[in-house]
Amino acid sequence: MEAIGLWYVFRPRSLLTFLAGVRKTPSFSGGYHSHSETFPVVSFARIFNGAFPIMWTQIFVVTVFISIFIGIILDKVDKTLLAVAGAVILMLSGVLDFEGAVHAIDFDTIGLLLGMMVFVEGLTEVGIFKWISLQLGLITKGNPLTIFLLLGISTAILSAFLDNVTTVLILAPLMITLTQGIGLPPKIFLLFVIFMSNIGGAATMIGDPPNILIGSQVETLGFLDFLKFMTVPVLVSMGAVTLYLLAVKRDLVRSRNDQLSWLFTSSLMLSDIRHQARSYYLSQKVKIKAFLVFSFVILGFLLHPIIHVEAPVIAISGAVLLLLSFHKEIDLHHLFGRVEWHTLLFFAGLFIVVGALEEVGVLELLSHLLLSLTSDTLLLILLILWASAILSAIVDNIPFVAVMIPILKDLLAQEPFRSDPKSHLLWWALALGACFGGNGSMIGASANVVTIGIARAKGVHLSFIEFAKEALPVTLITIVISSFYLAILYWL
């Protein structure tokens, strides 16, 4: 049946019939509206004197997208440059005009990302994260089990509210200092930080870029929905991964308090942290102010159903409030220099390419293809979950999620999914798969790459195989948990 369905979708006549239909373009606010204006593909065709069939345009846009994807995997050229180059090619070729390209950019996502980036950089400049990391270091008392659990859980909690890269930038160096300081190999401890950052990041709408994308582009989902649907699988996965690693690596994390020489080493290591903590003075006023602004932002996200203020507006307001509160302490030029503008550009470029894919009907074709594969909601949920996880482990999950969002939107607008009250679980399948799948390989998520880089700079080398050996069981555990969770939600 599936083979017939596939053939039906791709047979030339279906394509022509389909392409003759109504097209959709993204609106400025991230929504989509139908229109019957002159299709931008016409200008592309015009270049080729009208001798260019629509299917070739689709092939051209898909080729651009796949080239970007391959370019990201090969990692020879910066991914931002690739995305922007792709967008430029699509505009030059006339697939999208400049206005259409601007319309394709989802400014909700860009705004939310920008607001959170400035907010987090502001808190970093104030010194709050350095202070937290020193305090965490002291609390561990050099005990391997405490180091493992405290830093792992702190990573998950911080990742839920900060982006994962910031979290690992704060905690990975501390993890290396603590473990090396007590003479333990830091690799598994670092991997735990990576796993927890990807798992914890899945908990909230602002924790991980896939969630930011989904939360910003799907009008029906908000901060509270993420908490409602993601907290359980995140907590269960955290617990399961922790128990699994504790069981497998029990020798590494066991207490050594019965060995004088080992205790001496860990106490000596803490001396350094104690010195740093003593000389690193952060006034109570600064801590309280930072805590209040942070609470304001989180409260703003939580109260969205009541106050109806958009997530990007809350993030930007939080950033502005923080900058105003600490205008004496924060060097604005330095702070804005540290904001990841290239990531924002990457998103913008990607949105344009995905916009073009949608414009020429490729995404609609893909949604039809998915529909032809199965009309069983649960099966589709599991398919999306596992496919997202596998793809996220292999390639950057951001382009994948960016493409999947319009496909799922289209799919959810069709029967039988439109009338299925459980079809919204597809979004959580996508979010869980994309976030947890990031643990699957060394290049699965930005946090992985950054942590490996930090480790390398400190003389700790983690190979691709070493990473995969530990990461695959962890990813499998979390995806199996997610599968059960989604199935239970479906059946309930």
Place this chain on the structure above:
Amino acid sequence: MNTSLLTTINQLFITLDQKYGADALGADTLIALIETLDEYTGDTSSESLQQGLCEIYTTVLSCKPRMASIILDLQLLLVDTLKNPEFTAQNLRHRLLELLAIKRTRRQESVQHALTIISGSEKVLLHSYSSTINTLLKTLNKQGSKPEILLAAQERAKTDRMIQLLEKLGYAYRVVSEYAIAHILQDVDCALFGGLSLTNKMEVVMGPGSASLLSQLHAHQIKSYVLLTTNKFSLWDDSYEITFHEKREKEAHGVQYLHETFSHDVLSLSLIEGLITENGVLTQEESLAAFSALKKEFAEREKAIASLQMLA
């Protein structure tokens, strides 16, 4: 003790010494030993504790560079366990607190002697960051007789910490790169350095960069002193490698090269005016005499604990 822990302890010693100075390292080690006893959940019999201490002592002896004051403290501790075979963890803890107090008193005494040396100096050159120099600056501040400080800037973190302290205490100061110090030598009344150790060849072990500074000061007949309490004397016989030598791969304009770094400078005692110890300011001859006397005591203790090491 396994080699991994030896490497770790060695690295921690070097880090703590370079970041906070030899005095802080000595105190940190004693505090770490106290904490070790507090957290220890293993066998607390005298034999077991003695064996654990021997293991730590052997490791500390194997570290490069050897940290004299730590070796001395551990030696004293082990000799005590020999004198009192029925000792408990509590006794050890008590003794460690005593050693910590002795260390502080020594530092205070050497600071007092340093005060007499610099009294009347309007401009004092400082280089090393050490807790003794810190104490000296704080004491001078309390006395209200603050000279202008000419700070020879060394490694960024240490210089930053010194500036932070000088700012906090309200000193007038100038910061000059250590390699450009020749330009301000005419302004220097006297110079103070923190020291790590004194070897049996009567060479002072100091922070990197000190050798060239002291040579210039010596050539210009500017009086330089090194703050070094006698517990930091390296009282062993052998020509043990005192500095830690590292080669790191670096890159410049696409060219890979090895960059060699040394943890400390070693220079002749004859280049300095005197060692400021807890017993006063010692000349070269006086230093040699003090060294010989202490070395004798050290050798006796070493002999006494040799049997313990065999057991361990």
